[in-house]
Amino acid sequence: MSKTEQYERGLQIRKDVVGAEYVQRAYDKAGDFGKDFQDLVTEFCWGGSWGRDALTKRDRSLLNLAIIGTLGRSAEFSLHVRGALRNGVTTDEIRDTLIHLSIYSGIPAGVEAFRIAQEVLAEWNADKTQSEPQKG
Template sequence: MSKSALFDKGLQIRKDVVGEDYVQRAFDKAGEFGRDFQELVTEYCWGASWGRDALSRRDRSLLNIVILGTLGRNEELALHLRGALRNGVTSDEIRDALIQLAIYAGVPAGVESFRIAQDVLENPESQPTAHSKGQKP
């Protein structure tokens, strides 16, 4: 698959998962300095990774929730929790994934991840901001 085809595929997946408005804001806020990074994220993370076929978007969302919660990447966790809901992940599945995270990554990571998930589940339509230049979703 060519670079532009991977970018196009990634752009569509990225918009589907995190929302078209978020993606547009991320590119707009990136400016000249961060544009190359946003293109890399779109092509590499979303096209070359999320664009693969062995795992469903739902499965990838569950993986991202646990990975981001484990790493303490809280803004990204909130973003991907919203994406998980778009990908059909239920609140029960999110709860069980976060319990699994707490067991293997530690209770403090679980406590913070549950706090963020509860906020997202109570406000699923609120949009994250992509406020930092070059911030990757």
């Protein structure tokens, strides 16, 4: 796969997982200084890693929650909780992943991951409720 194909595949996957609006904001905030970095993230993280076929997007989302939660990267963790939900991960699966993270990475990492996940889930559920058609 050429770099351009890998970049384009990565860009589509990135938009699918974290949302096109988020990707556009990331590029906009990066400006000229950070554009090369955003291109690198898109091509290699999203195209080169997420673009592989052995794991599903759902599998990769669960892995990211455990890894990013362990690292304590709050903003990225929040983003990837939303991505996991977009990829069909259930609330129960998120909970079990965070319990697993807590045991293997430490309770403080788990406390922070649960706190952030609860915030994201509350926002996600509120947004979902507001977008559902009213019955009556």
